[in-house]
Amino acid sequence: MGRRRPLRIAFGRIFQESNAFSPLATTIDDFRRAHWISDDALLAACGRRGVEIPGYVKRAELSGFLRAAERDGAVEAVPLCSIAALPSGQVAPEAFADLQAELLKRLSTAGPIDGLFLSLHGAMRIAGATEDAEGQLLKAIRARVGAELPIAVCYDLHANFTPAKADLATISCALRTNPHRDMYRVGQRTAELLIARLRSKFRPTRAWRKLPLVLGGGAGIDFLAPMRRIFLMARLFERLPRVRYVSLYMCHPWSDASDLGWAVDVLTDNDQVLAERLAERLAEMIWQVRDVPLPTLYTPREAIEKARAAKWARKAGHVALIDVADVPPAGGTGASTTMLAELIASPPKMTTYIPLCDPQAAVALSALAPGSAVSRAVGGSIDPDRHRPVTIEGRLLGVHDTKFGATVTVACGEVKLVITEKPPMTINPTFFSDVGLDPKRADVVIQKSLFHYRVYWWKTALRHVPFDGAGATSLDHLRGVQLAVPSYPLDQTISDWRAADKRLRKLA
Ligand SMILES: [Zn+2]
Incomplete structure (x- = not known):
């Protein structure tokens, strides 16, 4: 050769x-x-x-x-x-x-x-x-x-x-x-x-x-x-x-x-x-298989109730509540306050970790000393049309500089909030452990990842409950999209895909 x-x-x-x-x-x-x-x-x-x-x-x-x-x-x-x-x-x-x-x-x-x-x-x-x-x-x-x-x-x-x-x-x-x-x-x-x-x-x-x-x-x-x-x-x-x-x-x-x-x-x-x-x-x-549905989505309140009922999963690990409408790995901002509002309004009596992107709050709270009392509105600055500010009362646990920018942890009773300057990626448990929150101590973790997180969290995330907050990755947006050809599931009457295929493959 x-x-x-x-x-x-x-x-x-x-x-x-x-x-x-x-x-x-x-x-x-x-x-x-x-x-x-x-x-x-x-x-x-x-x-x-x-x-x-x-x-x-x-x-x-x-x-x-x-x-x-x-x-x-x-x-x-x-x-x-x-x-x-x-x-x-x-x-x-x-x-x-x-x-x-x-x-x-x-x-x-x-x-x-x-x-x-x-x-x-x-x-x-x-x-x-x-x-x-x-x-x-x-x-x-x-x-x-x-x-x-x-x-x-x-x-x-x-x-x-x-x-x-x-x-x-x-x-x-x-x-x-x-x-x-x-x-x-x-x-x-x-x-x-x-x-x-x-x-x-x-x-x-x-x-x-x-x-x-x-x-x-x-x-x-x-x-x-x-x-x-x-x-x-x-x-x-x-x-x-x-x-x-x-x-x-x-x-x-x-x-x-x-x-x-x-x-x-x-x-x-x-x-x-x-x-x-x-x-x-x-x-x-x-x-x-186009009509095989997505898993059922719950409201934030229903999702918390599901977590409360999952006693075994909470004892052996934790319950992941998945905010499918606010997923940064799919382009969400991580700024949704829908679940946070629910948790603050009626404290869950379960140790709950929740991330939130709010640049202004992250930077302002970074100037305080850990242990300081925190009383302020958070959220609502990035996407005010979709997310309302929520007033929290708590204690500053820590101040960090992470790949998500200025990052602070705040304890509001059993709700531990991680406020980031940039959209938070919770795919890896290091998101929490890097700022001093031990993933093993959580009963409930609010996930901002559709399912990719399961690769890294499989040891401790034992139940997975998707809920629909509001954000850039809500499926509701699909109702308003303007498509060149009628498409499933927006149009459920299409029986054959071939005519659309011919048109789609010619579109420049
Ligand atoms: Zn992909």
């Missing part, structure tokens, strides 16, 4: 999930603060001793890419930049222009490359401009590198797959777990496919379908019914000799894109007929 041809592949990331119902804009500072590395620092972060996105994830898509490059043995990985912001409101146009310019500048100075590997979210929006930020980015990249350069993109499962995304990249692969825990694996697989394409070992041939479906399939968890069977089928398809990857996109319902919808994308080795057939079958399977 002769020596393999050396390849140069550039790699990078631009990543944010946009919630169009958040009153906050995502600015360039939000990216700078959350994650922004390039060149050798990026290469080191993705290496064996590095941490790809400190504070969030050790190994993700770009580490997976690097691993595949190393395994090949003749790939030079050329670092561009890796930039991400937390899920929040839409990206400000000038911020997006800066991000795009940064990536293009690094591409221009990267020297000759054989391929490009990107990690993108797929549900980023630019305020007042395009609904498909990644489609626009790919367009700008193509204008720079030409139509022929093979480009592989790793997307979040909640991407809104569009004609621009399908046409402008050679290979697209979605994460296949929800909650997401396979960023590294999928990154590696995507990179292997790109390298195989560059070594002329396969001819990427795709077929995709888009469903008039913005919400369906129950909670959408990959290992639970009804989605389990569909993800399993996708894996079975991948065992067929000519199938290389099967992506299933569930879209981000709060992105408010007019062409929003679930999609499937089948990648084969030069077999268009097979790709079309499998995409069609998988789309039909998804359509058949």
Whole structure:
């Protein structure tokens, strides 16, 4: 065997999930603060001793890419930049222009490359401009590198797959777990496919379908019914000799894109007929489970009563009350006061941890000494149309500087409030333990995460009760969205998805 041809592949990331119902804009500072590395620092972060996105994830898509490059043995990985912001409101146009310019500048100075590997979210929006930020980015990249350069993109499962995304990249692969825990694996697989394409070992041939479906399939968890069977089928398809990857996109319902919808994308080795057939079958399977409902949502009062009744769960661990309408990892602000108002009005007689985003209160209370009495209104400053201030009387427990900015803890009897300057992410128990609240001591924890938190809280969160407060991730918003085609569940009379699919795949 002769020596393999050396390849140069550039790699990078631009990543944010946009919630169009958040009153906050995502600015360039939000990216700078959350994650922004390039060149050798990026290469080191993705290496064996590095941490790809400190504070969030050790190994993700770009580490997976690097691993595949190393395994090949003749790939030079050329670092561009890796930039991400937390899920929040839409990206400000000038911020997006800066991000795009940064990536293009690094591409221009990267020297000759054989391929490009990107990690993108797929549900980023630019305020007042395009609904498909990644489609626009790919367009700008193509204008720079030409139509022929093979480009592989790793997307979040909640991407809104569009004609621009399908046409402008050679290979697209979605994460296949929800909650997401396979960023590294999928990154590696995507990179292997790109390298195989560059070594002329396969001819990427795709077929995709888009469903008039913005919400369906129950909670959408990959290992639970009804989605389990569909993800399993996708894996079975991948065992067929000519199938290389099967992506299933569930879209981000709060992105408010007019062409929003679930999609499937089948990648084969030069077999268009097979790709079309499998995409069609998988789309039909998804359509058949569209009406599996989400778990029942309770009112805050009902949720507290459920926690009170769950004596065993409280003894052995705690009850998680999930504020589904105010989830920062899906772009919520964390500023909802609906549950807090309930807890203050009628104290629960259970040790209850609750986060709240209120920049003004967090900064003002940070100036006080721990132990000080606290008597003031909190909440209502970020999203006054939805959230009313609540007056609390209590004692300041601690003052901290965390990745959520100024952070204070206040005890109002058994209710322990964590007030943050930035939207709080409670996915990891360290959110509470870092500010001196032992998660093991809680009877009730108010979760601001849909279900991703279960990955980290499984030892102590023994009951899960979703409730509907009010916020940017309330499903009520979906009633008002303007969609290009009638879609389920807003229109429940649609019986077949195929006519809508044809229209959605043509929309630019
Ligand atoms: Zn996602």
